Amino acid sequence: MVAIKNVQNISVPEYLNEGFFVDALEDGLRESAIKLHEISFEWGSNPGDNYCSAIYRVLLKFARSLNATESEESEQLSLIVKTIPITEETKFLEDVKVFIKEKQTYTDILPRLEVLTNGDRFGAKYYYSVKTPMQTIVFNDLKVDGFKLATCGTSLDWAHASLILQQLGKLHATSMVLAKKDPEIVKQYHGGMLSEATLMQSEIFENMFGGFLKGLIKVVSTWPGYENISQHLQRFSDNFKTVCVAAAKPKPGDRYVVLNHGDLWTNNFMYAYDDETQPEQPTRVIFVDFQLSFYGSPACDLNFFLNSSVKLELLQQRRDDLIKVYYKSFRDALEYAHLDEIPSYEDLLWELRSRETYGIFALFGFLPIITMPKDLSKDNSIENMQDESFKQKQLETIFSQKFLNDHHKWSLKRAEALGVFNDY
CATH class of the missing domain: 3.90.1200 (Aminoglycoside 3'-phosphotransferase; Chain: A, domain 2)
Incomplete structure (x- = not known):
């Protein structure tokens, strides 16, 4: 069971779920099997800073699946998720x-x-991107660097x-x-x-x-x-x-x-x-x-x-x-x-x-x-x-x-x- 944390109680689209972040990690890390343990959401920028997009900072706790004889080592990674909702005003x-x-x-x-x-x-x-249900692109978190x-x-x-x-x-x-x-x-x-x-x-x-x-x-x-x-x-x-x-x-x-x-x-x-x-x-x-x-x-x-x-x-x-x-x-x-x-x-x-x-x-x-x-x-x-x-x-x-x-x-x-x- 993946734990979801949202301390700031921010509005997060439903599609930013376990499946989305497993795909993002597997694509970005070039791994074939990721076990996701926890997803933590917070705003990636202040309200009003970005006119055309919503920016989320997402901390992921996960493990790379190894073969049966090896133990899985827990890792964490911070990603930035940029969503571009297309409305009549932003078409x-x-x-x-x-x-x-x-x-x-x-x-x-x-x-x-x-x-x-x-x-x-x-x-x-x-790391990863999708066009639907909303145009979304995922990067590493530059704040970590x-x-x-x-x-x-x-x-x-x-x-x-x-x-x-x-x-x-x-x-x-x-x-x-x-x-x-x-x-x-x-x-x-x-x-x-x-x-x-x-x-x-x-x-x-x-x-x-x-x-x-x-x-x-x-x-x-x-x-x-x-x-x-x-x-x-x-x-x-x-x-x-x-x-x-x-x-x-x-x-x-x-x-x-x-x-x-x-x-x-x-x-x-x-x-x-x-x-x-x-x-x-x-x-x-x-x-x-x-x-x-x-x-x-x-x-x-x-x-x-x-x-x-x-x-x-x-x-x-x-x-x-x-x-x-x-x-x-x-x-x-x-x-x-x-x-x-x-x-x-x-x-x-x-x-x-x-x-x-x-x-x-x-x-x-x-x-x-x-x-x-x-x-x-x-x-x-x-x-x-x-x-x-x-x-x-x-x-x-x-x-x-x-x-x-x-x-x-x-x-x-x-x-x-x-x-x-x-x-x-």
Whole structure:
């Protein structure tokens, strides 16, 4: 008899049962017979941290069945179970094949990328997945390996941001090498967050993120000296879908393409802190959530990350230094993999400027979410954000925050000085 523990009394789908976890262990451990003794459930993330999925942390106690002359040794293993319930509000996720893409990334792409590095690891170990009754994928628990999320509601300092950019440089570089060896991969990874499939076939995406843009426009229109910027943002809002799609689409003159993570904000990477003498200094980083990955300009990931996840003072003082950290790691990884033609730093700067609109999207669509106080974020979901009264109440509170206003003021003036608003 398998014991079930659920101390937090969380809601768990019925199919996450003994049979499911026996199959997960047998697949993940490459074992033919597992005897499961106990299943313990708890939340794998805080409510509101994940808009499109439910994350469970599951501790399993089990034994590998041996022959009759040997005793069975009890083991335990912590797994992360990610479920993606498809509702009317989240149906657009099926249009960009998030489940199939994430499974392929973990089972095929990441292992091939990691072979091309000097011992780097980009993601969790894949164990098991099912499509029915709900799209579900199982990984090893990165918390056991010492990883944890950065502090929720806080943008990143130099130590955290620069470490992410070093690892991103390696991910982008190895994906270029892989694409050269296997060009068909580029064709398979063509739809990301701002793809036509996401935007043109659904109103949900625009209702949610377009609502954040309207909230920004409302507050910007009250700032002296921002009248022109307010009009430019209104033009973005009036042409929301076409501007967003154009921000990610291939362009004439693109210098090079890489595999973008596609959703590079603070909930989608985890840090390890291995130096006991500097407990706040991250030493390792790993990516999670590859469901929106796509081959495209490296500046999509970079501008999205810089405009959504980095402290304002750091952007003001050391933005160029961050880009140089990324490029050095990118170039070093390409040299290690013996790629003949390495994009120049000038190529990277060209890409960054050509995709600044992608960064504007992150500025209004994700920066407010990332910096949102925990008491506001706990009720966040795509479904709740379709409720007009709920959304308006959230937006008014979010956009009244001074630190967010300061960040938007600086970033929008920077975009104006660069001529970004003339790009659409």
